Amino acid sequence: MRNTENYPRSFSHIGITVPDIHKAVSFYEKVMGWYVIMKPSKVYKESDTAIGQMCIDVFGEAWEYFEIAHMSTSDGIGIELFSFPHGIKEKPEFNPFNTGLFHFCVQDPDIKNLTNKIVENGGKQRMPIREYYPNEKPYKMVYVEDPFGIVFEIYTHSYELTYSSGAYQD
Numbered sequence: 001m002r003n004t005e006n007y008p009r010s011f012s013h014i015g016i017t018v019p020d021i022h023k024a025v026s027f028y029e030k031v032m033g034w035y036v037i038m039k040p041s042k043v044y045k046e047s048d049t050a051i052g053q054m055c056i057d058v059f060g061e062a063w064e065y066f067e068i069a070h071m072s073t074s075d076g077i078g079i080e081l082f083s084f085p086h087g088i089k090e091k092p093e094f095n096p097f098n099t100g101l102f103h104f105c106v107q108d109p110d111i112k113n114l115t116n117k118i119v120e121n122g123g124k125q126r127m128p129i130r131e132y133y134p135n136e137k138p139y140k141m142v143y144v145e146d147p148f149g150i151v152f153e154i155y156t157h158s159y160e161l162t163y164s165s166g167a168y169q170d
Helices: 021-032 049-058 111-120 159-163
Strands: 013-017 035-044 067-074 078-083 106-107 140-145 151-153
Touching: 021 035, 021 067, 021 078, 021 111, 035 049, 035 078, 111 140, 111 151
Parallel strands: 013 078, 106 151
Antiparallel strands: 035 067, 067 078, 140 151
16 A cells, blocks of 8 residues: 555646746747636735735745736646746756756647747747657657747657656557
8 A cells, every 4th residue: 555645746837937928928828828827917015915925925025016927738737927027037047957947848749840839939949859769659859948048848748658668568
């Protein structure tokens, strides 16, 4: 019997800071097909509401307001977009060697078409589309970048299938 204290948790959402919330919502809606569950709105620093107090707890006192929007993927994973007026607006330096969030990954069986859409809409393809198991399994992957410098990966198949040894075996 499995230890009920150590069960696999599900993924709820990811928070991404972008330079322009409206451009980011438009990009992710048009290119990724993610849908808006809360339009961009401003959150002001104040301690009279639960959300205001939570944001003070997270961000400290050195802010006045920020913009936020909530989107969702087809499988219900949340995309929480933030835009802070006084933050750095340049693309972040790509440095996967330092501690911190390196990338996130989405799944699309039509990896070539999605990669092309990303590039056509101001993003970047960071590498050629590669096969994990050439001539054995149809798993492909590619690293891309959105127009704001956020690096992410595309898989053609689920993470579980890609790394399980029994999938597509004779």
